Amino acid sequence: MTDDVVRRLREEITAIDREILAAVNHRLDVVARLKRHKDEHGIAFVDPNREAAMFAERAAENEGPLSEEGLRAFYTELLALTKREV
Numbered sequence: 001m002t003d004d005v006v007r008r009l010r011e012e013i014t015a016i017d018r019e020i021l022a023a024v025n026h027r028l029d030v031v032a033r034l035k036r037h038k039d040e041h042g043i044a045f046v047d048p049n050r051e052a053a054m055f056a057e058r059a060a061e062n063e064g065p066l067s068e069e070g071l072r073a074f075y076t077e078l079l080a081l082t083k084r085e086v
Helices: 004-040 048-061 068-084
Strands: none
Touching: 004 068, 048 068
């Protein structure tokens, strides 16, 4: 493809994807540290109230264009991924 606009937009998307990947990996590192601390102190790893509060906070901050349904799907998968990875 020789279209400069397509090329530039794809480069921008690639840069964003790299930022997302770095952020997810950083999040996994922090969650793993939290899990170790909780395990050492007999605290349950999963806290449904915290998960609900986290979603509510992100939903209130979301200015779109991501819909609330899309945000919920994203966080559902992010939390499931995190639980699988740590």
